[in-house]
Amino acid sequence: MKEILTMRHIDKNFPGVRALSNVDFTLREGEIHALMGENGAGKSTLIKVLTGVEEFESGDIRVDGIEGPVINRSPEEAQKNGISTVYQEVNLCPNLTVAENLYIGRQPRTAFGTIDWKTINENAKKVLTDLDIDVDVTKNVEDCSVAIQQMIAIARAVDISAKILILDEPTSSLDDNEVEKLFTLMRKLQSKGMGIIFVTHFLEQVYEVCDKITVLRNGELVGEFTVEELPRVQLVAKMMGKDFDDLAEIKSAATETDNSHKEVLISAKQLGSRGAVHPFDVDIYKGDVIGLSGLLGSGRSELARTIYGIQNPDEGELFVKGKKVHIKQPIQAMKLGMGLLPEDRKDEGIIADLSVRENIIIALQAKRGVFRLISRKQQEEFADKYIDILQIKTAHRDTPIKQLSGGNQQKAILGRWLLTDPDFLVLDEPTRGIDVGTKTEIQKLVVKLADEGKTVVFISSEIEEMIRTCRRMIIMRDTYKVGELPEMEISKDNIMKAIAGGAEHE
């Protein structure tokens, strides 16, 4: 097959970090090529170097059809050279409409030279319908869910005719259905001869669509393999540099759950928030691990956010340890021993310009109050502790968090909440963008927290992950709580069935 992209001996340093050293990468016509590696291995950096977001120190990039070495100075230039990219951090303009975002920088014009809104909106609608994305194109992007935003970014990249398509963790917030749609699209593009670089931490997805795998570790190339010659176990070993069983059982065997003697920690009675989640009843016990399952927009995040006070409830009652409470602000929930790791890391999680240390201690500091500043020494101890426990890869604890790789940012935010030592912790997509090894560690951590008597609410698009950790499942559909599954009944089939329908609204 014809090589359409070759990158040779690529070096890239950040202050204090050797992000890429002597890395080779080759992409061929009609090939879907997985780029794999742990968090901070250098995947996104390789892509940024290729597409001109970052400059590189040395190396050689060639693109088929272009004479001589190619150095892109900006993503626009890369686009002109036939490379279209969806970056890991979706970068759409939040206050522009969906259609505007799709055509920004390449708006069709009317005969008078003004922007042709009609065509833009019509084209946008067509592009999105082709992808089976159901969204009003005149809506502002900021009003769309993360998944829809990700789909829009993909639609935008795909709509630009290119020879090379790069997808950096495009599936991190998509559910199975949407992933399937994306794969269908990728196969279609592949059959037209497009080369696709695909970054993901979901190993099954690699085996489902990819032909080749290139593995990076610590900024160095481990090797290029065909999918056939590198079965899952070996892939994990190559990525981590050691053998690791990421599918080992992590919780004790399922038992018949008897909740009657358990202490009720949180109890909601017809709690609801208009437009976000319909009134629901729920009892949450001490030491529980509860999964909230449902499609995106089913209200699974909103249910937890209503309890935590980000979403203000407008009806119903909430009891914490038997006492009636009115939570209007997250700080009140935190003082009652709650914590919530939000789904949208960039928008609601990281405080980009602050250091890793400050990002880790900020929630505890807020809980303590403005006058009880945590001493610098103690801040450093806390930061170092979680950098160590969660294996956060950072040049220094005082590095701005925005300079960390996506997965490492996520770990730092998780550390932030663990530091507040909550009795009740909501984890909304905690393993998004996190590599296999750490994912298992986090799942183990959840089970351990529960064993210590803490309560965890776990929300994930990945059903397998919830099956591995949860002791009870709450099923959401169309903003209604439609059912619960006790531990004995938790299985992929049952969950899918419940999500899809069958059970009536309560």
Added chain:
Amino acid sequence: MNKETSTLKRMVGHQLFMPIISLIIVMLITVVYKSLFGKDGVHLDLTFFQIQITNGHLYGYLIDILNHAGGLVILAIGMTLTVASSAGTDISVGAVSALCAAVCVRVLGRENVVADYSTGVYILAFIAAMLVGALCGVFNGYLVAYLDIQPMVATLILFTAGRGMAQLLVNGYIIYVRKESYKWLGSFFPHIPLPSALIVAMVVAVVMYLVLNKTALGLYIQAVGINKKASHVVGLNSKMIILLTYVFCGWCASINGLIKSSEIASVDANNIGLMMELDAILSVAIGGNSLGGGKFNLFGSIIGAVTIQALSTVLLSMSVESTQVPVFKALLVAAIVVFQSPEIQRWRRNRKARAAAAGKKVA
């Protein structure tokens, strides 16, 4: 030797490097100018740095600059915090200064020439002025934080209305205060060698430094300025924090108004604090602070304010027309802002990274 170069590099990279350099350049230009064009022909003229004591007060060129910079320094501190918390500037500070000065003088007396008042009334007048300043801040802050109005637009209201209200209070007259003690704040307190405005500015700066660094407030303001939503999720009351910075900024404006009115022993609602909002914003920018909010450096803004005042004073002393002073200010600002622009910074960073990589390979 290697260590020396790296220390040098770190200095050049520091946020305060440019502000300090520009201040030094302004001073050097003055010395050169005075040396070349002085009355006594060409000779080294260092009168700029001379400080003498007369009647127990310090006098001299530098003292003069610092004295006049006092009000601007205080405004710059307030402005730094609104910029940090809300990525927005409070353009009403000049007008609010005038309003507060008018309030002060109205509490002192009803006449157009206030001749006498008791100490109690004097204190009351100050408190009233500060209260009004803080109230203006509450108004601005409420619009920005709770109604989500663009800071520039929100503060435009008092920018326009502030002077009008001041005029109403003084009935359109210039009110004179003929009591010696009224001048103290703008010049010297008896038996104190340093100018009062300088002392007040230093007190405000030190207190704010302590408040921001010994409590978590500094961290909170930065966090809110960088990511309001994330700050809310981790338990910060983002809106209240933004409101507070505007209240503080309004209070700063009232202090500035009192100082400026004391300097001229009168209240001229048309002129007190005129255009000072721009100088305050410039101070923040020259100090190397991003107007996009988030991280800030109080000290940078203070040096920025002194630089701007030094430039104005120096230019006036070179008998540059006061109407032309803004041109030179603009030149200085252009130079500094270009140097700090992301493109130039990126270029410098890349050069540094490449140098580091080359160094590593050699080693």
